[in-house]
Amino acid sequence: MGGSDTAIFLQPQKRKYDYLQTMRLIPHPVLCNYYVTYRCNAKCGFCDIWEKPSPYADPGTVAINLRHLKKLGVKVIDFTGGEPLLHRQIDTLLGLAKEKGFLTTLTTNCLLYPKWAEKLKGKIDMLHFSLDSAYKSEHDRSRGVACFDFVMESIDIAGSLGERPDILFTVFEHNMDQIEAVYENICLPNDLVLILNPVFDYNSVNTGPSLSKESLDKLTHWGKKTGIYLNEAFIQLRKDGGNHVTHPVCKAGSSTIVISPENKLVLPCYHLGLREFNIDNDLENLYHSEEVRKLIALEGRLPECEGCTINCYMQPSFAVEMNRYWWKALPSTIKYNRIKGTWKNMLKT
Ligand code: SF4
Numbered sequence: 001m002g003g004s005d006t007a008i009f010l011q012p013q014k015r016k017y018d019y020l021q022t023m024r025l026i027p028h029p030v031l032c033n034y035y036v037t038y039r040c041n042a043k044c045g046f047c048d049i050w051e052k053p054s055p056y057a058d059p060g061t062v063a064i065n066l067r068h069l070k071k072l073g074v075k076v077i078d079f080t081g082g083e084p085l086l087h088r089q090i091d092t093l094l095g096l097a098k099e100k101g102f103l104t105t106l107t108t109n110c111l112l113y114p115k116w117a118e119k120l121k122g123k124i125d126m127l128h129f130s131l132d133s134a135y136k137s138e139h140d141r142s143r144g145v146a147c148f149d150f151v152m153e154s155i156d157i158a159g160s161l162g163e164r165p166d167i168l169f170t171v172f173e174h175n176m177d178q179i180e181a182v183y184e185n186i187c188l189p190n191d192l193v194l195i196l197n198p199v200f201d202y203n204s205v206n207t208g209p210s211l212s213k214e215s216l217d218k219l220t221h222w223g224k225k226t227g228i229y230l231n232e233a234f235i236q237l238r239k240d241g242g243n244h245v246t247h248p249v250c251k252a253g254s255s256t257i258v259i260s261p262e263n264k265l266v267l268p269c270y271h272l273g274l275r276e277f278n279i280d281n282d283l284e285n286l287y288h289s290e291e292v293r294k295l296i297a298l299e300g301r302l303p304e305c306e307g308c309t310i311n312c313y314m315q316p317s318f319a320v321e322m323n324r325y326w327w328k329a330l331p332s333t334i335k336y337n338r339i340k341g342t343w344k345n346m347l348k349t
């Protein structure tokens with residue numbers, strides 16, 4: 001992008017949407033999306049990350065970065081990938097984060113969870129098992145590998161260890177009708193929270209047709225049920241046409257720090273990945289540097305940001321700024337925290 005184009009995006013915009021009435025509540029980043037590897041042992045049709053060659057994050061470097069993340073005010077570390085359980089020292093990384101008082105979260109396709117379960121016990125505050133269908137053939141087809149049986153085995157093992165995983169259901173038009181069976185047959189009998197995660201488009205990844213208004217309304221209906229978590233702000237954002245560059249709701253760069261397996265700071269978000277900076281053991285100063293601040297100022301304002309609904313960044317964006325999405329997100333946040341006691345853990349940090 002040329003300098004003059006960039007300047008346009010940095011201009012304060014005339015407030016056509018005054019009803020948004022924003023007020024920044026938390027000025028610092030709250031979340032770190034720590035990509036421990038881009039490798040994955042599944043091949044989901046709606047994801048392209050597994051195609052990337054990738055190293056594994058070095059534990060010594062992770063330890064240094066965690067110190068800096070603490071100073072930057074980050075509260076939650078999402079150890080992500082690729083498949084994070086492919087990292088042979090993922091238990092060590094999680095332990096380091098817990099020692100420093102972070103809340104930890106990890107989402108897995110479960111292929112490796114049975115092997116890791118004992119070592120991960122007590123180290124993950126928000127553990128998510130991905131499951132998009134109540135039927136083995138459909139789930140395995142969507143994930144490109146046979147992982148349904150591993151999800152079921154993982155639910156049993158986690159339960160026996162006293163862990164409380166959630167089921168993370170990525171919602172497409174084609175699997176809307178599976179929500180009921182997953183809820184009734186898998187979540188309720190095992191006392192698991194069902195997280196409904198509306199699919200989002202990015203780059204050239206084909207995720208199929210966007211969720212229709214009827215499907216969005218159905219999701220709102222499901223979100224009111226006991227034991228189901230749906231961030232209603234995700235639904236509102238889709239109904240509003242996603243992020244708009246003229247009055248961005250996205251706060252990707254200022255709410256979330258993205259670290260790559262190569263130990264680079266990625267800005268303004270992983271999915272756009274406009275620039276990467278070597279961290280070189282000094283994340284705190286790098287984050288506050290002039291160059292990085294300029295890129296953060298572009299969050300949600302780049303041409304690719306128009307219509308964006310990427311949940312990974314919208315969730316923290318809704319948390320740091322009070323606007324209509326903050327209010328929409330609030331009931332589901334309270335509901336999830338009531339069930340899981342996450343706030344209690346946060347207060348201990
Ligand atoms: S399991 Fe996750 S990281 Fe792996 S291909 Fe599927 S969506 Fe992508």
Ligand code: SF4
Binds near residue numbers: 252269271298300
């Ligand atoms: S709007 Fe989307 S693409 Fe743009 S910075 Fe935010 S998350 Fe990234």
